[in-house]
Amino acid sequence: MKTWVYIDHFKGEAVAASWEAIGAAKALGGDVTAVLLGAGAEALANAAFEYGADEVVLGDDSALADFRVENYATALSALVSNATPNLLLFPTTSRGRELAGMVAIDLNTGVLVDVVAMELDGEKVVATRPIYAGKLLEKTVCNASPQIVTLRGRAFAKPEATAGATGTITKVDVNAGDEKSTVEGYAEAGGGVSLTDAGVIVSGGRGVSNNPNLTAPDGMSDEEAEVWRAQQGFALITDLASTLGAAVGASRAAVDANYIPYANQVGQTGKVVSPDLYIANGISGAIQHIAGMRNSKVIVAINKDADAPIFKSARYGVVGDLFEIVPALNEAMKAKLGK
Amino acid sequence: MKIVVCVKQVPDSAASLVAENGQASWGDAPLVINPWDEYAVEAALNMGGDVTVMSMGGEDAKEALKHALAMGCKEAVLISDDALANVDTQGTAKVLAAAIQKVGDVNMAFFGRQAIDGDAGITPAQTARVLGWSALTLAASINVDGSKVTVERSVEEGRQTVSAELPAVLSLVKEYGEPRYPSFMGIRKASRAVVPVWSLADLGIEAPVPVVEFTETLNPPARDVSVEMIEGGSPAEIAEKLADKIMAEKIL
Ligand SMILES: Cc1cc2nc3c(=O)[nH]c(=O)nc-3n(C[C@H](O)[C@H](O)[C@H](O)COP(=O)(O)OP(=O)(O)OC[C@H]3O[C@@H](n4cnc5c(N)ncnc54)[C@H](O)[C@@H]3O)c2cc1C
Ligand SMILES: Nc1ncnc2c1ncn2[C@@H]1O[C@H](COP(=O)(O)O)[C@@H](O)[C@H]1O
Numbered sequence: 288m289k290t291w292v293y294i295d296h297f298k299g300e301a302v303a304a305s306w307e308a309i310g311a312a313k314a315l316g317g318d319v320t321a322v323l324l325g326a327g328a329e330a331l332a333n334a335a336f337e338y339g340a341d342e343v344v345l346g347d348d349s350a351l352a353d354f355r356v357e358n359y360a361t362a363l364s365a366l367v368s369n370a371t372p373n374l375l376l377f378p379t380t381s382r383g384r385e386l387a388g389m390v391a392i393d394l395n396t397g398v399l400v401d402v403v404a405m406e407l408d409g410e411k412v413v414a415t416r417p418i419y420a421g422k423l424l425e426k427t428v429c430n431a432s433p434q435i436v437t438l439r440g441r442a443f444a445k446p447e448a449t450a451g452a453t454g455t456i457t458k459v460d461v462n463a464g465d466e467k468s469t470v471e472g473y474a475e476a477g478g479g480v481s482l483t484d485a486g487v488i489v490s491g492g493r494g495v496s497n498n499p500n501l502t503a504p505d506g507m508s509d510e511e512a513e514v515w516r517a518q519q520g521f522a523l524i525t526d527l528a529s530t531l532g533a534a535v536g537a538s539r540a541a542v543d544a545n546y547i548p549y550a551n552q553v554g555q556t557g558k559v560v561s562p563d564l565y566i567a568n569g570i571s572g573a574i575q576h577i578a579g580m581r582n583s584k585v586i587v588a589i590n591k592d593a594d595a596p597i598f599k600s601a602r603y604g605v606v607g608d609l610f611e612i613v614p615a616l617n618e619a620m621k622a623k624l625g626k
Numbered sequence: 627m628k629i630v631v632c633v634k635q636v637p638d639s640a641a642s643l644v645a646e647n648g649q650a651s652w653g654d655a656p657l658v659i660n661p662w663d664e665y666a667v668e669a670a671l672n673m674g675g676d677v678t679v680m681s682m683g684g685e686d687a688k689e690a691l692k693h694a695l696a697m698g699c700k701e702a703v704l705i706s707d708d709a710l711a712n713v714d715t716q717g718t719a720k721v722l723a724a725a726i727q728k729v730g731d732v733n734m735a736f737f738g739r740q741a742i743d744g745d746a747g748i749t750p751a752q753t754a755r756v757l758g759w760s761a762l763t764l765a766a767s768i769n770v771d772g773s774k775v776t777v778e779r780s781v782e783e784g785r786q787t788v789s790a791e792l793p794a795v796l797s798l799v800k801e802y803g804e805p806r807y808p809s810f811m812g813i814r815k816a817s818r819a820v821v822p823v824w825s826l827a828d829l830g831i832e833a834p835v836p837v838v839e840f841t842e843t844l845n846p847p848a849r850d851v852s853v854e855m856i857e858g859g860s861p862a863e864i865a866e867k868l869a870d871k872i873m874a875e876k877i878l
Contacts, residue, residue: 360755424844474785615865618865
């Protein structure tokens with residue numbers, strides 16, 4: 288088995304799922320080559336060795352300074368068609384997904400997207416991937432070479448880093464093709480832990496605005512007052528999240544009511560997440576929400592309504608008012624964690 | 627401005643799915659237009675100009691097309707052929723690209739970010755690659771100035787502004803803004819519309835050979851879902867017990 292792993296990076300930092308992909312490649316056995324493309328990407332080569340790559344193929348070129356999928360695809364397709372690996376792995380980021388898709392078109396092969404488990408049948412990878420937002424799983428194979436697979440973040444263990452590990456760096460010329468599009472600028476997302484990488488997520492739903500004891504400042508419309516109350520509720524959720532080092536999530540109802548940006552939405556039409564701990568506050572547990580978080584290891588539900596469907600998916604449940612329980616839980620967790 | 631928007635017919639997001647005999651089954655849950663594709667239709671309509679909505683699928687995919695017609699698309703076309711039964715995303719991209727070419731003089735092709743059945747999210751990029759057009763995916767806003775299109779892309783790390791020369795493929799995300807509801811007049815018009823069907827022969831291409839094969843559809847492993855309810859005399863007491871349980875899971 289000869290496997291290439293594409294190392295996805297942004298602003299000089301590799302996406303952790305790239306290292307997970309090296310681990311997954313090692314687990315399949317055989318030779319593992321990490322592919323680094325970009326301007327100044329060499330800085331990541333050491334880390335690739337530390338996470339287990341046997342070799343690094345490095346295409347360092349100023350034409351690749353900004354990630355534009357068309358140019359990266361042209362460069363990568365050429366390298367892959369020369370070196371003929373049997374398997375090409377990507378992390379499932381928006382970059383990895385589209386790059387994999389374009390390379391598959393260039394090389395007349397196919398992609399298995401957002402895979403959560405792999406096993407080998409001879410030289411063929413049998414991949415398991417969630418479909419219908421995880422309501423079902425599908426086993427799938429790619430009957431052409433190279434087999435291209437993108438791996439879901441956090442689905443494969445990140446390998447232990449071996450400090451000081453080294454290997455061969457093969458520098459290659461890249462042909463990035465004609466520029467198709469231009470990156471004009473970037474606005475970074477407002478801080479906080481990213482939902483898809485998060486080990487812990489604290490989420491809020493429509494219930495987050497439901498506190499009759501809160502009186503909104505004078506002069507607000509009903510809708511503004513509701514959003515204002517929701518902000519007080521989300522402040523409690525954010526406090527608990529920061530105690531736990533967690534990301535903040537939300538239901539679609541909370542997003543649609545403008546309590547919180549869409550980037551925080553968990554669910555079938557939001558983000559599909561798989562943290563170790565998911566705390567759902569004031570979320571009823573609609574099937575589209577469950578679809579996005581069902582793979583969390585431990586689910587805690589806090590809801591006023593003892594009949595809320597969320598309790599059917601939860602490991603621990605509290606029937607109560609989130610405005611009372613969440614701050615109390617924050618204090619209790621602070622004490623336990625010594626914060 | 628000539629625009630094509632690609633939509634897929636999928637089981638309703640509220641459907642419960644089970645694997646039966648290795649196949650996905652959604653019981654009698656309705657099939658609907660892929661929710662992401664409604665944003666694409668909305669964006670396409672807002673560009674002004676002629677919008678053709680297309681779908682590749684069986685006869686029932688006409689419902690998704692009629693929904694888009696009712697929203698205001700001018701024309702619809704169904705791409706249907708028995709030889710497409712096991713098509714994969716690569717094949718879908720080749721077929722959609724050929725159909726976009728057949729429409730002719732298209733400036734922009736709009737897609738949803740992802741189909742909620744297969745959750746692949748790569749057909750837009752792959753179709754762009756087949757066409758040799760720029761892929762401006764995950765667009766939250768669109769601005770066209772002459773032959774140049776600029777979008778704000780919503781990606782993991784924030785908002786990226788990218789521009790390209792037309793023609794281009796765009797995929798849309800929810801931040802673009804809520805899709806309109808079909809109007810009463812639109813629904814009446816759509817219900818009377820006769821949707822032309824294009825076969826592979828009409829597109830002048832061979833059936834793409836599927837390279838991705840689905841060997842099995844499975845139910846996810848049953849989870850230990852028995853819930854333990856935490857009770858107590860006061861919020862502090864409940865919180866203390868719950869915190870102990872969380873600590874005992876050894877995940878923090
Ligand atoms: C095509 C489509 C896609 C969708 N995609 C998604 C998706 O990706 N993600 C998603 O989440 N939803 C999605 N939905 C919406 C979904 O069906 C539900 O409407 C939504 O999840 C409900 O959000 P909620 O639980 O916050 O609100 P509600 O259902 O209104 O529930 C609020 C809950 O809060 C509880 N509560 C109220 N006050 C308090 C309090 N003070 N303390 C404690 N509990 C309290 C109530 O008992 C109730 O259970 C989608 C729907 C469609 C049609
Ligand atoms: N059979 C199809 N017919 C028309 N458009 C499609 C089809 N399959 C996928 N698409 C488009 O491609 C997008 C992404 O689909 P996917 O890559 O399958 O997740 C969808 O949101 C649609 O816009």
